[in-house]
Amino acid sequence: MRRRHSLSVLAATCLLALVAAACAGGGEEPAAGDDTVAPEQSTTTVEATTTTTTIPVVRAPLTGAPAPDESVLARPALVVKIDNHPQARPQWGLNQADIVYEENVEMLTRFAAVFHSEGSDPVGPIRSGRLQDINLLASLNAPLFAWSGGNAQVTSAIRKSTMVDLSHSAANEKGGYRREASRKAPHNLLAETTKLWTLAPEGAAAPEPQFVYRPDGAEVTGAGKPAGAVRIGMDGVKVQWEWKPELLTFVRSQDDKEHVDMDDVRVNAKNVVLIFAEHSKSGISPVAKSVGSGEAWVYTGGVLVQGSWERLDSLRPFTLKDTSGTEIQLTPGRTWVEVARKGKAAHVPAGIDPGTVTYP
Secondary structure (H helix, E strand, O other): OHHHHHHHHHHHHHHHHHHHHHHOOOOOOOOOOOOOOOOOOOOOOOOOOOOOOOOOOOEOOOOOOEOOOHHHOOOOOEEEEEEOOHHHOOOEOOOOOOEEEEEEOOOOEEEEEEEOOOOOOOEEOEOOOOOHHHHHOHHHOOOEEEOOOOOHHHHHHHHHOOOEEOOHHHHHHHHOOEEOOOOOOOOOEEEOHHHHHOOOOOOOOOOOOOOEEOOOOOOOOOOOEEEEEEEEEEOOEEEEEEEEOOOOEEEEEEOOEEOEOOOOOEOEEOEEEEEEEOEEEEOOEEEEOOOEEEEEEEEEOOEEEEEEEEEOOOOOOOEEEEOOOOEOEEOOOOEEEEEEEOOOEEEEEOOOOHHHOOOO
């Protein structure tokens, strides 16, 4: 009986050992000559990749600077003829225009302020157009033209031109035209660019760039002269543009007084382009010849680059080249174009008091 019991215990012990081995997962090595091979474990490494997307800067065509509001860049250019009579000062909108052309009129000057990337509500005081506006502004791709009106000859010519007539009589209240009670007529006519743009005809398109611009922060190329200021003898107005290095801009004076706008901000520009043009007359009104070629002075980035302008087709922009024939690149930002008579400018080198230089 004891032997049988011992065998039973031994059998039970062996059985438990076999069960335990099976539960341990059969960790024994395969016997020699066994064809069974354990599968190798593989490791896959996935490298993380990072994709950087650079969003291009959208630039305004008439300034070369980043557009403050991309949604407006498809609209047409809007030119407003702004008065520069002493009773019209200070003006509204000169520091919001992308480009401003200063023209000689009857013993005075007048501004053709070109709005595109920004507007001004109100803008003015608004005065009449001139025959010279037709060629001067034609390269802006059929711009809207806000003006107070003109004589029969000028009115007929402008209405036949590529410009869109948004005169006081044509646009009236729809263009926001009104008389400013604090000023005396005729130096008190205002309008609103926001309303004038709503009157653009179907199919009106954006303007093309009028100048070539340097990349942001790039130095002026070419043989430039360090500039302190330039003094210009316009008809009936003494104009000075002075470089302010701390502001990286040029600031304007006229008749030896700081020129400020209605917000009491000094009129300023990144670029001042002098187009020396021949002038004829229509009646008593000067007519600048803006198709052809001539001498040009370009003030940009604190230097003067001298060269030439050429424009063989009024529908094309001015081409500005330095004395070596290389196209002049402007600083991105607002530009003033002084359509001056030949010989009517004096360069003031850096470090020289402009007051010691006589107006030509």
